[in-house]
Amino acid sequence: MTLYERLIREQDEGYRAFQTKLVPNIPPETILGVRTPQLRTIAKEVFQSGEREAFLRDLPHRYYEENLIHFFVLSMVKDFESCVREVEAFLPYVDCWPVSDQATPKAFRKNHEKLLPYVKKWIASEQVYTARFGIRMLMNEYLGEDFREEYPELVASKRGEDYYLKMMVAWYFATALAMRYEETLPYLEEHKLEDWVHKKAIQKALESYRVTDEHKEYLKSLR
Secondary structure (H helix, E strand, O other): OOHHHHHHHOOOHHHHHHHHHHOOOOOHHHOOOOOHHHHHHHHHHHHHOOOHHHHHHOOOOOOHHHHHHHHHHHOOOOOHHHHHHHHHHHHHHOOOHHHHHHOOOHHHHOOHHHHHHHHHHHHHOOOHHHHHHHHHHHHHHOOOOOOOOOHHHHHHOOOOOOHHHHHHHHHHHHHHHHHOHHHHHHHHHOOOOOHHHHHHHHHHHHHOOOOOHHHHHHHHOOO
16 A cells, blocks of 8 residues: 555545645645544654655655655654754755644754754754744753753844744744743843734743743733
């Protein structure tokens, strides 16, 4: 059974209709309508099969779900150098936010020092979803023990008119307010972010269960 046949077997027309509305910037005919748990199962099968290398080389993929599977496969690559090389090869083909956001390679988690130069390069990219992916990696991997005060500046200085890029910047700062409140707060107090991003970051922080009520009350005054 081919990958396409496997995807068609798992197709859900109702879910397809939902996905086409959720991801309006790609052609609807490229969306088959397969739910994430099924895609992860298929990705595991691809990863363990002899067809993995051929699949990873077959770019660009035709279907949205193939792109999701591609990143799910990469998330299972244990060797850091191999993983980051494959991620770099794939990022130019990422064309929507769900593909950018779904997978976090496990190899990244134990290699923050090696990963950081790539994250900085991705954030600086002119390609929207490469930059979005870089910001998400900085958010996912560097708001804990490896946080440095200069990291929020990398995100605050990122400018662009694309909605999905601006939303990622806002998401980063909302998450940073939850995890690194004292270090992040000056970016809101001093209005270092674009006005739309500033307001959206506060909105998302107010919606977060990880931000304390006391902090939320103060953030309201900064809107």
